[in-house]
Amino acid sequence: MARTISFMQAINEALAQEMERDETVVVFGEDNVGGAGSPGEMDAWGGVMGVTKGLYGKFPERTLDTPISESAFIGAAAGAACSGLRPVAELMFVDFFGVCMDQIYNQAAKFRYMFGGKAKTPMVIRTMFGAGIRAASQHSQSLYPIFTHIPGLKVVVPSNPYDAKGLLISSIRDDDPVIFFENKVLYAVEGDVPEEPYTVPLGEAEFVREGDDVTIVAVGRMVQMAEQAAEQLADDGIECEIVDPRTTSPLDEDTIYESVENTGRLVVVDEANPRCGFATDVVALVSQNCFEDLKAAPKMVTAPHTPPPFSPALEDLYVPDAERVAKAVKETVGQGVAS
Amino acid sequence: MTEVAGARELSKEALLDAYRTMRTIREFEERLHTEFATGEIPGFVHLYAGEEAIAAGVMAHLDENDYVASTHRGHGHSIAKGCDVKGMMFEIYGKDEGICRGKGGSMHIADLDKGMLGANGIVGGGPPLVCGVGLSTKVRGTKQVGVSFTGDGGANQGTFLESLNLASVWDLPVVFIMENNGYAEATAQAFSSKGIDIAKRADGFSMPGVVVDGHDFFAVYEAAGEAIKRAREGGGPSLIECKVNRYYGHFEGDAQTYRGENEVEEIRKEKDCLMLFRQRVTSADLVEEEDLDKIDEEVKALIDEAVEEAKAAPEPDPDKLLTDVYVSY
Numbered sequence: 001m002a003r004t005i006s007f008m009q010a011i012n013e014a015l016a017q018e019m020e021r022d023e024t025v026v027v028f029g030e031d032n033v034g035g036a037g038s039p040g041e042m043d044a045w046g047g048v049m050g051v052t053k054g055l056y057g058k059f060p061e062r063t064l065d066t067p068i069s070e071s072a073f074i075g076a077a078a079g080a081a082c083s084g085l086r087p088v089a090e091l092m093f094v095d096f097f098g099v100c101m102d103q104i105y106n107q108a109a110k111f112r113y114m115f116g117g118k119a120k121t122p123m124v125i126r127t128m129f130g131a132g133i134r135a136a137s138q139h140s141q142s143l144y145p146i147f148t149h150i151p152g153l154k155v156v157v158p159s160n161p162y163d164a165k166g167l168l169i170s171s172i173r174d175d176d177p178v179i180f181f182e183n184k185v186l187y188a189v190e191g192d193v194p195e196e197p198y199t200v201p202l203g204e205a206e207f208v209r210e211g212d213d214v215t216i217v218a219v220g221r222m223v224q225m226a227e228q229a230a231e232q233l234a235d236d237g238i239e240c241e242i243v244d245p246r247t248t249s250p251l252d253e254d255t256i257y258e259s260v261e262n263t264g265r266l267v268v269v270d271e272a273n274p275r276c277g278f279a280t281d282v283v284a285l286v287s288q289n290c291f292e293d294l295k296a297a298p299k300m301v302t303a304p305h306t307p308p309p310f311s312p313a314l315e316d317l318y319v320p321d322a323e324r325v326a327k328a329v330k331e332t333v334g335q336g337v338a339s
Numbered sequence: 340m341t342e343v344a345g346a347r348e349l350s351k352e353a354l355l356d357a358y359r360t361m362r363t364i365r366e367f368e369e370r371l372h373t374e375f376a377t378g379e380i381p382g383f384v385h386l387y388a389g390e391e392a393i394a395a396g397v398m399a400h401l402d403e404n405d406y407v408a409s410t411h412r413g414h415g416h417s418i419a420k421g422c423d424v425k426g427m428m429f430e431i432y433g434k435d436e437g438i439c440r441g442k443g444g445s446m447h448i449a450d451l452d453k454g455m456l457g458a459n460g461i462v463g464g465g466p467p468l469v470c471g472v473g474l475s476t477k478v479r480g481t482k483q484v485g486v487s488f489t490g491d492g493g494a495n496q497g498t499f500l501e502s503l504n505l506a507s508v509w510d511l512p513v514v515f516i517m518e519n520n521g522y523a524e525a526t527a528q529a530f531s532s533k534g535i536d537i538a539k540r541a542d543g544f545s546m547p548g549v550v551v552d553g554h555d556f557f558a559v560y561e562a563a564g565e566a567i568k569r570a571r572e573g574g575g576p577s578l579i580e581c582k583v584n585r586y587y588g589h590f591e592g593d594a595q596t597y598r599g600e601n602e603v604e605e606i607r608k609e610k611d612c613l614m615l616f617r618q619r620v621t622s623a624d625l626v627e628e629e630d631l632d633k634i635d636e637e638v639k640a641l642i643d644e645a646v647e648e649a650k651a652a653p654e655p656d657p658d659k660l661l662t663d664v665y666v667s668y
Binding site: 023024026028061062064066067069071072073074075076077078079080081082083084085087099102103106107111112113114115116117118119151152154176203249250 | 406408437438439440441442443447449450451452456457459460461464466467468469470471472473474475476478479483485497498501502504505508509662663664665666
């Protein structure tokens, strides 16, 4: 039965239900228990944001704190995945990938291919991303395009609580390494989520809103921005179709093309930096595969090519918002071949 | 009869197995050295010749259910762990019947069914992986152990030091074998670690650390046996530093001008692990010379056959480029 819970609770519930279902699922990361070895409360934190709170109480043998040693414990996730477990390791902020990337892209991502198909590496790395909480340059980036670039990794960027739960369950059950991106601003967002376990398949986009004038492709928190913009634009008589790919790898190209064939116009909203990113990828694919359907040049709405700034006045300018999306939609509607 | 330390518990069969492992590695590597010079072998090849006693001495305590993470110098570990020798040779020639279907090559030989988590092109890549193995065996309640091999170069990677700490913190059934062959690529350990015994670092992570002579099969066998037994029985991780020498360069084609005059020749004369093993087991009347000679012949024939077949074997089909990965765009 569905009830309203937060994005964070949806993730916690997915972890708990998979740990219950499958004894090989283990959860670890910095402060995932939060209190190991201390004189006070053992399960004090449950992760720096509290996402894993309560798991230790239910599964004390399979919920572990780690030292602040990302290379060791992300690599341990890869080794555990090759030897019978389904680990879910938490890389607290994706910005920290710099200290453990070798274990992700040279080890885990490549085992299956490099070992001639003999290895499977069923691991999930949960990681926080995104600007908006004044966390400054080293705790606010949206680095999913870097991981999307790497063959062998699956990359999940959920936009709402329902998808977060279903996609995380699919990720845990998947036999390839999955990087699961959690936008920290979405943690408090609430939505209807069934209580029972369910899956949302990796690689299937969703139509968030239907419309005939412009296709907006967005992932993660940017889906919200697209929805807000679409509401405003509807008042002006512009009907937007919003496609949420939900995973940037594998990417559901067909659904994007289907929508663009219908609308003839494309705006991609991406919180990542603009060059060689998710937005450029979608624009390139659509340009190559739907050229004859396009009535106007595709548009990208992204963060600027700068690190995320600290000052609230600047950070608010950094993240794409509904106004920028609406402006881009209007530009594309006002441009090119009349429909 | 001369007493051979550490040999008491070994049956004649076990001694012959150990010798066969070491001889197979030596023959494999010597032959690759020769064949590489012809230009027929693609890519990078790093030879293990000179260090055979370590792989054989450690792996004698492991079975297929135990896991090993290796290094770029991984042929010896792979052979000792039971990987198919012909499959390895095919792999090194990049052929379809290779142990990794020609997709891995010398630096990525792996066979999960044999507990071989892979040679590794990244120095220090293995230690975190065996922490995962240790966690896995602990959570699943098995008696498996994980063993990582690292060189003196890898000993200065953060991954190695982080893994020692994590294994200690999580109390994992893991053994770290540090093969100190004196050179990280061309840089001497005397420089890169100030020449210290790396085993001393174990103390900083609250685990036992010992130094053994890596040319001496029996010394390695004994130290590894103790550490692996401790790990299996829940006593936590250990670090073993094996002081050893490599006969060939960092990679094939390395002229080794950084090494001392006659350095390798003298080691071969005085410390060769196969020579020492033969002397000790025959002088103690544990094994006959003829038994060892017979193994030499059998191994030579196997390697001859492996090279011949590998050269003649078919290349991977072009469509294999896109298999064994979840999606290709």
